[in-house]
Amino acid sequence: MTDPKPPPGRNLRLAGVSKQFGSFVAVDDLTLEVPRGSFFALLGPSGCGKTTTLRMVAGLERPSSGSIYLGDDDVTFSKPYQRPVNTVFQNYALFPHLDVYENVAFGLRRRRAKDVRRQVTEVLELVELGALTRRRPAQLSGGQQQRVALARAVVNRPDVLLLDEPLGALDLKLRRQMQLELKRIQTEVGLTFVHVTHDQEEAMTMADTIAVMNSGRIEQLGSPVELYESPATAYVANFLGQSNLVRAAVRERSADRVCFEVGGQLLTMPAARCRSTSDEILAGVRPEKIHLVRAGGDEPAGPAGPGNRLGGGIVTDASFTGVSTQYLVRLPFDQELMVFAQNRGVGDVLPVGERVTLSWEPVHTFGLDGAQDAGAGAEVDDDEPIAVG
Amino acid sequence: MSSLGSVAASTARASGPPEPLGRAGRRLTPYLLLLPGLAWLAVFFAIPILALASTSVQTRVPGAEVGVYAQTFRWANYPDALREYSAQFGRAFEYAALATVLALLIGYPLAYAIAFKAGRWKNLLLVLVIAPFFTSFILRTIAWRQVLADSGPVVRALRAVHLLGPTHSLTATNIAVVAGLTYNFLPFMTLPLYASLERVDPRLVEAAGDLYANGFTGFRRVTLPLSMPGVVAGTLLTFIPAAGDYVNAALLGNPSTAMVGNVIDSRFFRVVDYPTAAALSFMLMAAIFILVTLYIRRSGTEELV
Amino acid sequence: MTAPAVARVPAGRRAVRWLSEHLIVIYAVLAFAYLFVPIAYTVAFSFNNAGKSNLVWRGFTVDNWRNPCGAPDVCGALVTSLKVGLLATVLSTVLGTMIAFALARHRFRGRAVTNLLIFLPMATPEVVLGASLLTMFLNLKINPGFATIVVAHVMFCISFVVVTVKARVASLDPRLEQAAMDLYADEWQAFRRITLPLAAPGIFAAALLAFALSFDDFIITNFNSGNVNTFPKFVYVSAARGIPPQANVIGTAMFLVALLVVVAGQVLARARRRG
Numbered sequence: 022m023t024d025p026k027p028p029p030g031r032n033l034r035l036a037g038v039s040k041q042f043g044s045f046v047a048v049d050d051l052t053l054e055v056p057r058g059s060f061f062a063l064l065g066p067s068g069c070g071k072t073t074t075l076r077m078v079a080g081l082e083r084p085s086s087g088s089i090y091l092g093d094d095d096v097t098f099s100k101p102y103q104r105p106v107n108t109v110f111q112n113y114a115l116f117p118h119l120d121v122y123e124n125v126a127f128g129l130r131r132r133r134a135k136d137v138r139r140q141v142t143e144v145l146e147l148v149e150l151g152a153l154t155r156r157r158p159a160q161l162s163g164g165q166q167q168r169v170a171l172a173r174a175v176v177n178r179p180d181v182l183l184l185d186e187p188l189g190a191l192d193l194k195l196r197r198q199m200q201l202e203l204k205r206i207q208t209e210v211g212l213t214f215v216h217v218t219h220d221q222e223e224a225m226t227m228a229d230t231i232a233v234m235n236s237g238r239i240e241q242l243g244s245p246v247e248l249y250e251s252p253a254t255a256y257v258a259n260f261l262g263q264s265n266l267v268r269a270a271v272r273e274r275s276a277d278r279v280c281f282e283v284g285g286q287l288l289t290m291p292a293a294r295c296r297s298t299s300d301e302i303l304a305g306v307r308p309e310k311i312h313l314v315r316a317g318g319d320e321p322a323g324p325a326g327p328g329n330r331l332g333g334g335i336v337t338d339a340s341f342t343g344v345s346t347q348y349l350v351r352l353p354f355d356q357e358l359m360v361f362a363q364n365r366g367v368g369d370v371l372p373v374g375e376r377v378t379l380s381w382e383p384v385h386t387f388g389l390d391g392a393q394d395a396g397a398g399a400e401v402d403d404d405e406p407i408a409v410g
Numbered sequence: 411m412s413s414l415g416s417v418a419a420s421t422a423r424a425s426g427p428p429e430p431l432g433r434a435g436r437r438l439t440p441y442l443l444l445l446p447g448l449a450w451l452a453v454f455f456a457i458p459i460l461a462l463a464s465t466s467v468q469t470r471v472p473g474a475e476v477g478v479y480a481q482t483f484r485w486a487n488y489p490d491a492l493r494e495y496s497a498q499f500g501r502a503f504e505y506a507a508l509a510t511v512l513a514l515l516i517g518y519p520l521a522y523a524i525a526f527k528a529g530r531w532k533n534l535l536l537v538l539v540i541a542p543f544f545t546s547f548i549l550r551t552i553a554w555r556q557v558l559a560d561s562g563p564v565v566r567a568l569r570a571v572h573l574l575g576p577t578h579s580l581t582a583t584n585i586a587v588v589a590g591l592t593y594n595f596l597p598f599m600t601l602p603l604y605a606s607l608e609r610v611d612p613r614l615v616e617a618a619g620d621l622y623a624n625g626f627t628g629f630r631r632v633t634l635p636l637s638m639p640g641v642v643a644g645t646l647l648t649f650i651p652a653a654g655d656y657v658n659a660a661l662l663g664n665p666s667t668a669m670v671g672n673v674i675d676s677r678f679f680r681v682v683d684y685p686t687a688a689a690l691s692f693m694l695m696a697a698i699f700i701l702v703t704l705y706i707r708r709s710g711t712e713e714l715v
Numbered sequence: 716m717t718a719p720a721v722a723r724v725p726a727g728r729r730a731v732r733w734l735s736e737h738l739i740v741i742y743a744v745l746a747f748a749y750l751f752v753p754i755a756y757t758v759a760f761s762f763n764n765a766g767k768s769n770l771v772w773r774g775f776t777v778d779n780w781r782n783p784c785g786a787p788d789v790c791g792a793l794v795t796s797l798k799v800g801l802l803a804t805v806l807s808t809v810l811g812t813m814i815a816f817a818l819a820r821h822r823f824r825g826r827a828v829t830n831l832l833i834f835l836p837m838a839t840p841e842v843v844l845g846a847s848l849l850t851m852f853l854n855l856k857i858n859p860g861f862a863t864i865v866v867a868h869v870m871f872c873i874s875f876v877v878v879t880v881k882a883r884v885a886s887l888d889p890r891l892e893q894a895a896m897d898l899y900a901d902e903w904q905a906f907r908r909i910t911l912p913l914a915a916p917g918i919f920a921a922a923l924l925a926f927a928l929s930f931d932d933f934i935i936t937n938f939n940s941g942n943v944n945t946f947p948k949f950v951y952v953s954a955a956r957g958i959p960p961q962a963n964v965i966g967t968a969m970f971l972v973a974l975l976v977v978v979a980g981q982v983l984a985r986a987r988r989r990g
Contacts, residue, residue, distance in 0.1 A: 544973035
């Protein structure tokens with residue numbers, strides 16, 4: 022490959038990209054834009070199409086329909102070696118017969134780059150592996166292999182760097198460390214990172230923008246805060262963190278408020294927070310936003326304005342996790358809601374069987390279309406055989 | 411049949427190619443890669459087999475010189491050959507079966523010892539199992555002939571304990587032929603056995619012990635059934651070539667121990683009777699094929715290793 | 716009187732227990748002894764001070780080793796075997812490797828036929844392989860000789876090469892080639908720099924296997940060699956009138972060389988893993 026290196030950084034754009042394998046639709050009409058220099062995450066469970074999307078961007082799969090653009094160039098049908106895109110593979114795919122130096126230098130050599138030694142040394146310093154240049158991959162630990170794989174991709178200064186669940190094989194502590202490392206490197210080098218993961222905490226920690234994918238489609242695209250505080254669908258609400266979703270009937274709509282009824286009790290939310298215009302909605306609130314008070318006790322003081330109160334609850338489970346206590350509260354309309362109470366050292370852990378009232382700020386409520394499955398995105402189905410990739 | 415190649419064959423698995431790389435790809439490449447090798451096999455294996463088939467239904471042209479045949483589609487060649495050489499056929503399968511059983515009895519404990527008791531010497535011991543077979547197959551068999559000769563130590567010892575009469579020998583007997591077959595095909599039995607025994611997770615035997623099985627029962631109910639794929643592979647790899655062998659019978663036996671392989675050989679070279687030889691060859695293949703199919707179906711293993 | 720904490724096992728019982736635990740090891744030793752009987756014999760009689768017929772022990776001598784080509788035709792047969800082996804190895808390895816790559820890395824029509832054509836020669840008795848090839852040669856009025864031996868050897872070696880190489884290639888992570896292409900190597904470069912070096916051990920093993928199969932082949936060679944002698948054929952033919960001790964010398968030498976190659980291979984593999 023002797024093409025000159027294109028100017029640094031271009032936007033990545035997917036337009037209506039689909040991919041079918043036989044009758045199975047892996048990616049369904051995907052459209053998104055990744056601005057240059059950002060850290061973009063594709064988040065979703067196994068089989069949702071995120072890896073397939075990544076491979077199409079890399080050129081390792083060809084879309085069944087749609088187009089992929091780097092800047093103004095249509096790269097949909099370009100071969101992988103014709104695209105200024107590099108991938109960090111899930112199991113690193115380090116060349117076992119080459120040492121660290123040659124692995125990292127591989128792309129540079131294929132492009133007949135000048136000054137290979139300097140570039141390789143620089144990038145190995147960047148990932149803190151300068152001392153191990155002559156080792157073979159088999160002699161490295163998992164974390165070190167991961168960094169070699171990263172260096173091998175970064176050294177080519179691609180327009181887009183693709184990461185396919187690169188931290189999956191690492192243990193928890195190392196993973197946390199590497200998440201920070203990756204973010205640091207991305208900011209330092211200024212490349213566009215597209216990171217595929219099923220770990221929502223990882224995505225939220227690292228990414229500027231997240232696209233939550235489900236069954237080949239994007240459920241929602243936005244910043245971590247947006248996705249978390251204003252989920253668009255039940256799937257997103259359940260996939261990112263935990264949500265309490267209850268079926269509610271809308272009783273009254275006004276310009277600034279929506280009143281709805283749950284189990285005979287009336288609650289409100291700001292109109293802007295309700296995404297549905299129908300009469301049946303799913304009302305949601307995150308567990309950490311809810312206050313638990315002993316039934317008949319005083320409410321803690323809060324900002325002015327009526328809060329939402331849901332009475333008649335009974336504590337069915339209380340798990341003290343140190344940082345917080347996680348409660349399960351059964352409500353009269355036969356649903357269990359989760360409540361996370363931060364451990365402020367004030368008050369005891371409420372025992373099982375205690376009668377409680379739940380309360381939260383109306384602005385923390387969100388409303389979703391009632392036609393959805395309230396459990397979507399919540400749990401991995403244990404009966405299914407283990408999905409591969 | 412002299413090598414460990416068949417063993418390699420049995421330990422390799424059929425597998426499809428990985429997912430396509432998604433590009434149109436070189437459609438022609440695989441065919442170009444396949445062409446020379448497959449052409450070679452087609453010309454020098456497939457066609458000869460077909461040629462043999464056609465020869466098997468030829469007859470000698472009366473009055474013509476030796477070796478001249480006419481294509482007469484005389485299907486009666488087959489029952490004729492079978493009738494005349496049924497003894498040798500029977501003997502071939504009998505000896506092969508005996509040799510297979512003996513090889514199993516000798517080879518299984520050996521494979522077991524290497525798999526479970528060898529520790530870090532495993533690889534060395536495996537090499538030692540194969541090593542004797544680095545010498546020429548013929549030399550080995552001749553060596554046995556000498557060792558089993560009347561003047562050799564084995565016969566002398568057997569005569570000393572009166573297991574063998576003073577006028578009886580071991581060479582030029584069916585015992586020697588079976589012994590030769592057993593010896594020469596022992597690695598074909600031992601290596602697949604080892605391969606499948608090696609895969610048995612020792613924790614399974616421990617679990618059996620935890621559930622009140624003693625040593626022997628643990629073996630019988632856990633290790634043995636799990637090693638069955640190896641047993642099947644080993645018996646097939648031993649029986650098939652042994653049935654067609656003629657070298658052991660020629661070197662260690664006498665005319666009355668002739669196997670069907672000997673007949674085919676002699677029909678080709680000594681008495682020039684190609685149709686009979688050809689017919690016998692196909693019947694040998696057919697018989698092996700039938701036996702093997704029945705055996706595989708009965709032993710019910712899906713994988714051979 | 717209190718019972719002892721640990722009961723003393725009588726000596727007889729202990730012996731039995733030792734025996735039963737080590738029975739299998741004892742058996743293994745005996746089995747190995749059995750395996751090496753003909754080798755010991757062959758090696759021993761390579762030092763026999765015999766004339767042409769190496770049947771009775773006449774005394775120790777290293778003359779045979781000093782003069783391994785002393786007996787007529789022995790070295791000629793050996794050289795023929797080596798030449799045939801080399802040619803057959805090169806040809807069958809090249810052809811077989813190509814097929815293996817096609818099977819392991821490409822999609823094509825006719826996979827079933829290909830697999831059948833590869834598998835059948837391995838399952839066919841050697842007598843039939845040899846006889847059928849001879850039949851064809853005779854029908855085409857081709858005289859069996861050196862060329863027909865090579866042709867026959869290549870024929871039966873291809874299948875083993877295919878199986879060996881295919882196993883190795885199939886075990887290679889296809890993502891390595893994808894990674895190479897992701898890093899600007901086109902298909903040919905990816906093959907040359909990644910796939911081929913990684914498949915090389917398998918190809919080498921297949922070549923060794925082909926050589927071993929070819930060198931030691933008797934039955935198929937016997938059918939298709941006419942007057943030409945390979946080493947195994949020479950030994951067989953001499954068996955009637957007496958095998959010269961030089962044949963034992965060569966047999967022993969082969970054994971030692973092969974043993975060395977295998978052991979060296981193991982040592983190298985271990986060193987590479989550690990280094």
